[in-house]
Amino acid sequence: MNKETLQAFATRVTQANRSELVVVIYEAALASIAEGKSALEAGDVTGARHEIDRAKSMIQ
Secondary structure, three states, X not given: OOHHHHHHHHXXXXXXXXXXXXXXXXXXXXXXXXXXXXXXXXXXXXXXXXXXXXXXXXHO
């Protein structure tokens, strides 16, 4: 994910109530998974692994 996208999610997290926080975190995880899929399709295994690890961290 690029810095602008991460910043947008961070802003949403700081403004969210408890139930919205769960939604924001899952949206961020799904976005990271999508980025990982795109990276893998482009042959960037390292980038894909980074994005998938990021998504796992968000959910944990």
